[in-house]
Amino acid sequence: MTQLALPSVTSIVEADEFIVGHSDAVQHAAIIHLNAFEVDFWNKSLSLRRLLLLKRLFRSNPAVETRFRERRDIHLQAIGGNEEPSRVHLFAYAKAFSLINRANGGCFGGGKVHRFLDLGCSPGGFSSYVLKHNWGAQGVGVTLPDEEDRIPVQIDSDLLANYDVRYTDVVAFVARSTETDTPPAILAHDGSPVRYDLVIAGAFPVLQGAIPWWRRTQLVFAQLILIFANISKGGSAIVAINTKAFLWTVDVIGMLRQCFETVTAHKTGRLHAVRTSCYLVCRGFRATSEEVDRFTGRLHGALLFLAAVPMESSQDDNGRWEYKHGPEDTPLVSGQSAAEIFTAHHRFVLDLFEPLWEVQYNAIRVDLAGVLVDLYGAEAGIPKYAESDGFDSPTDVQHEAVEHSLATSFRPWPHRQPTASPDDYTAHHPDTIWRSRGRGQAFSQSGQGPPEGLFGRRRSQTSAANSSSTGYHPVEKLWDSTSRHR
């Protein structure tokens, strides 16, 4: 199948026409490489087809890449400075958590959380929210070993009486627990054994540049093992996950449906909308110990497979990975075949993800409008029709693009609402990439710190006043460049 010829659009109206003209009839192979499992989703979802088409159009515009590079350079230059790290991400994550809480009937505030574990906790927005809104709650945060001086945890010191930060890589921690055949239990802030009523699995690569697909999957699987080892009966888990219809993602969602009473999906705020990720909120943990053992065993097996992937892959001169295995080869954790997984869960996953795909579509469309307005003037932006339509004016669009905001007033599917409505906070995108001064690819998954980080009491320098002088700065990432598969 020949690739679809992408037009050089000069206005958002042309982009809209292109999408409308192709989303019904276009063949997936003309746009993207999909495996048989993903093709079944493609065939069932107009939202997915529209999103993938728009992404192709967006990325094909040379100005998009140029803008991205310019912004990244500005941020990287700023990294040479000596200023204290900004707290903008802390506040953005706290706001994001408030949206998750609100979308779930306030179940993570008002004193309902007693003990919580926050994986990938820095800079500490989620933990700050939970500590502030659950008086007396006890918490443990886990983050990478070199975060103490790189992306410091910035939780206010007056919230720290019942909170402890452990510095370790969660993937390495789980691997060591397998080697030593010890359960990866994470002790409470005071060193006592405990089960947590909320486990947040929010560790997410915040590397600059392309992140190999197996790293993200490794992180999710390691955190799922930690959920099983540390959650209490009836407890909740929040899992950061990709919103692509990968077989392994649907498989994991199927497993979570079996283990929890409810599973919902949320994007957190206007600036998260553009990303190919969401938070799954899983409530009412109900898995039996047999199920936990079975799933944990399979997750360990899948982690062994993933650990071998980089050894069987190579990087070309441009740093692009050539993989022997793709996400579709990841061992399944539910114990079902791909066909069984599709039959059992595709309707549920479509109901979960389609509203998010639509939110992401609108967000990318606004970004594209900003690019086109810069190139061709205000007329190229989103047209202002009748007031009652709620469309944005081109000036608004330009302003929003500059601010990296995402308008949500344009909804091609007005009858549908996202599970969490994007709010109006204008801080930087929470899932921004960070890079440390003078440390290059410091988010390595290997060479991790000592396991005692999780067991010993190690009070961090967590208040803003005490944070390290090593600066970090946001680099906006407008799209996902995970692998050659997308």
Ligand SMILES: C[S@@+](CC[C@H](N)C(=O)[O-])C[C@H]1O[C@@H](n2cnc3c(N)ncnc32)[C@H](O)[C@@H]1O
């Ligand atoms: C998106 S941020 C999380 C923000 C956090 N939820 C908050 O509220 O501030 C992702 C975090 O995961 C951490 N992380 C990434 N990989 C990790 C790993 N292998 N082990 C532990 N933490 C990791 C990153 O350093 C980063 O702090």
